[in-house]
Amino acid sequence: MLTIDTLCTHPIIQAPMAGGATTPELVAAVSNAGGLGSLAAPLLSPLTIIEQAEHIRRLTDKPFAINLFVQARPQVDLAAVDAAKQLLQPVCAELGWETVPTPTRWCEDFEAQLDALITARPAVASFAFDVLHGSQLQRLHDAGILVIGTATNLREAIVWQAMGADAICLQGVEAGGHRGTFIGAQEESTLSLLELLAQCRPHLQVPIIAAGGLMDGKDIARVRAAGAQWVQIGTAFLTTTESGIHPSYKQRLLDAQEDTTRQTRTFSGRLARGLDNRFMQLMAPVAERVPAYPIQNALTGSIRAQAAKDKNTELMSMWSGQGVARTRNISAAGLMAALIRESQA
């Protein structure tokens, strides 16, 4: 059976990034360049997961990964939803709306997504937000799929290893997008990538994948010297030609001259890092009161869709890591070539 170490020519994973960034073109371009492209599927329906995997296969015969958030079906309390809609009033006022519509659906069904992933049979499946049950992990292994678990602290890394993950992705606090934390408070998993690597390395026998703030080959060389076998890079791929993010969001990333990111739970109900903007500022006073993921994520969906229509980056979620000032306007193949060249220099 393949192991993560023998999978690709270069130990570079293009991070799964939900919300449209990881188009089949991006995933395939990275895999064709000798890395491991990842399709972010947390927000995709089971049918779309299968269709996108087929699309990727039309563009590459190389291995690729599919990623999911491990999540239970949410318990929805309609009174709490009404209260949460009230908290969004300052943003609704900006849009001239009375309130946000109540979503008809809060999230995809994880079990059905996992079935679709197994049907799509990528070489690798990666997971965040929780750990799989043993039987779920066994199903993936029986299908010949390698499993990567995301950890933001030592306890999570040890749990994923004990469950049988083939590699652990350590996500430092610099990382863009959502924290994968599932043991302890998200606000307390604050270790930088190098601190996390130093703490986890003595306890892990499986390959370590380093994620968070890695933007160039020098960064890659640094974390590999600190004990990571692989790297997972997100933000740097957001500004590639093949990335599917909104053009105005892409431009904001390319224009960034310094790190203006911060962590917020106001968009989704889970702590996530992105460029600071008006939405975050308006919602900061009630940040502790918004409902947990996925309720808040679904509730803000209509706002983010309207912001995209209006090209209004101030009300979009512009997830990004702390390395944002070093993004490049480049193709995915160009970025892969640069990362490989720089890390070998």
Ligand SMILES: Cc1cc2nc3c(=O)[nH]c(=O)nc-3n(C[C@H](O)[C@H](O)[C@H](O)COP(=O)(O)O)c2cc1C
């Ligand atoms: C726009 C965006 C969306 C993300 N979505 C996901 C996701 O769907 N699943 C996941 O496991 N991680 C997700 N992440 C986290 C990345 O997988 C990775 O940990 C992070 O991008 C690494 O930090 P960097 O952006 O500084 O390179 C996302 C990150 C970003 C920037």
